Amino acid sequence: MTRRITVRTRRQGLHEITGEVYGVVREAGVRDGLCTVMVQHTSASLLIQENADPSARRDLETWLSRLVAENDPLYTHTTEGSDDMPSHIKAALTATTLSIPIVDGRLGLGTWQGIYLWEHRHHGSSRNCLVHVIP
Amino acid sequence: MTRRITVRTRRQGLHEITGEVYGVVREAGVRDGLCTVMVQHTSASLLIQENADPSARRDLETWLSRLVAENDPLYTHTTEGSDDMPSHIKAALTATTLSIPIVDGRLGLGTWQGIYLWEHRHHGSSRNCLVHVIP
Amino acid sequence: MTRRITVRTRRQGLHEITGEVYGVVREAGVRDGLCTVMVQHTSASLLIQENADPSARRDLETWLSRLVAENDPLYTHTTEGSDDMPSHIKAALTATTLSIPIVDGRLGLGTWQGIYLWEHRHHGSSRNCLVHVIP
Numbered sequence: 001m002t003r004r005i006t007v008r009t010r011r012q013g014l015h016e017i018t019g020e021v022y023g024v025v026r027e028a029g030v031r032d033g034l035c036t037v038m039v040q041h042t043s044a045s046l047l048i049q050e051n052a053d054p055s056a057r058r059d060l061e062t063w064l065s066r067l068v069a070e071n072d073p074l075y076t077h078t079t080e081g082s083d084d085m086p087s088h089i090k091a092a093l094t095a096t097t098l099s100i101p102i103v104d105g106r107l108g109l110g111t112w113q114g115i116y117l118w119e120h121r122h123h124g125s126s127r128n129c130l131v132h133v134i135p
Numbered sequence: 136m137t138r139r140i141t142v143r144t145r146r147q148g149l150h151e152i153t154g155e156v157y158g159v160v161r162e163a164g165v166r167d168g169l170c171t172v173m174v175q176h177t178s179a180s181l182l183i184q185e186n187a188d189p190s191a192r193r194d195l196e197t198w199l200s201r202l203v204a205e206n207d208p209l210y211t212h213t214t215e216g217s218d219d220m221p222s223h224i225k226a227a228l229t230a231t232t233l234s235i236p237i238v239d240g241r242l243g244l245g246t247w248q249g250i251y252l253w254e255h256r257h258h259g260s261s262r263n264c265l266v267h268v269i270p
Numbered sequence: 271m272t273r274r275i276t277v278r279t280r281r282q283g284l285h286e287i288t289g290e291v292y293g294v295v296r297e298a299g300v301r302d303g304l305c306t307v308m309v310q311h312t313s314a315s316l317l318i319q320e321n322a323d324p325s326a327r328r329d330l331e332t333w334l335s336r337l338v339a340e341n342d343p344l345y346t347h348t349t350e351g352s353d354d355m356p357s358h359i360k361a362a363l364t365a366t367t368l369s370i371p372i373v374d375g376r377l378g379l380g381t382w383q384g385i386y387l388w389e390h391r392h393h394g395s396s397r398n399c400l401v402h403v404i405p
Contacts, residue, residue, distance in 0.1 A: 042248060171369045269304060
């Protein structure tokens with residue numbers, strides 16, 4: 001079973017989608033299986049990360065934005081804005097697809113893990129993910 | 136069903152394999168399911184990225200080659216050439232496996248997404264990927 | 271079938287788990303299928319890498335630790351030790367889940383590929399991975 005979930009991001013950064021992904025698993029009624037998530041964009045990505053302390057997520061965002069700077073003279077792909085090429089690079093350095101075992105009807109995440117959509121554009125967008133569940 | 140696809144890369148950079156992967160999905164005759172791709176090498180990797188403007192892919196390559204420089208005095212693993220250790224690092228920073236839902240007999244990629252084999256060695260090689268399809 | 275494997279890491283770096291993952295595939299008795307591995311922590315990650323020359327793995331570790339430095343004044347998430355925030359960043363830049371086709375009862379890895387748990391904390395810990403196998 002595959003469902004599309006849509007997340008309206010309004011700013012750069014991590015948007016938790018654990019609940020939305022779990023909703024698809026619950027709808028599928030699968031007790032033991034595999035859940036795969038794929039983001040259908042090239043300027044956003046996926047991340048399983050700390051869902052406890054928001055400072056860890058802020059530091060992650062700040063660190064990556066320093067590593068992949070805007071207005072780098074190296075860029076030739078500049079027509080879509082100063083945050084476009086950095087977005088593609090950030091997406092390449094992180095995940096586009098994730099596969100998570102389903103155990104006893106729940107996502108097999110660790111205690112501190114959440115699933116995030118990582119928006120790399122400043123103003124965000126309507127972002128689609130496919131969620132596939134197999135028993 | 137698992138098939139091996141072989142890509143002859145002749146230079147560093149992104150080589151699109153969307154058509155080859157889709158060929159396996161079509162051969163499997165699966166309408167709804169999951170397609171997993173794995174590259175069987177440690178100096179090449181996989182990427183889902185922008186397939187519209189080639190300048191984005193060139194900038195990606197240039198940026199990563201600047202981040203992971205050749206002839207870094209840090210390297211001790213140098214016997215296989217100056218592009219060998221950077222290739223392993225680049226592969227570690229990008230993807231070795233990807234899982235893509237199959238929807239209505241097609242890969243569930245977004246409008247601008249293509250699947251690429253990322254060759255990290257200068258002269259390329261014959262690169263094998265496994266493509267697994269499950270209904 | 272899903273099994274949990276536990277790895278006791280005692281120091282930062284790559285710990286090979288190919289044998290443990292293969293043990294689950296063998297127990298499942300699956301000839302052709304898909305094996306998914308997920309690490310249930312946010313300060314450790316997964317990597318498929320060179321299993322021949324240990325110098326390649328050491329350089330990988332040293333390079334990443336230079337890129338993601340400790341005591342970076344950028345960090346605000348500092349209460350859990352100087353290696354904590356770098357661990358989250360390193361985990362974000364590498365893989366949390368991997369999916370490997372099973373071919374003829376074996377993991378479809380390339381000749382030089384091994385599966386590693388990458389411990390990012392200095393002192394290590396008891397690390398759990400879920401291994402899911404489907405025919």
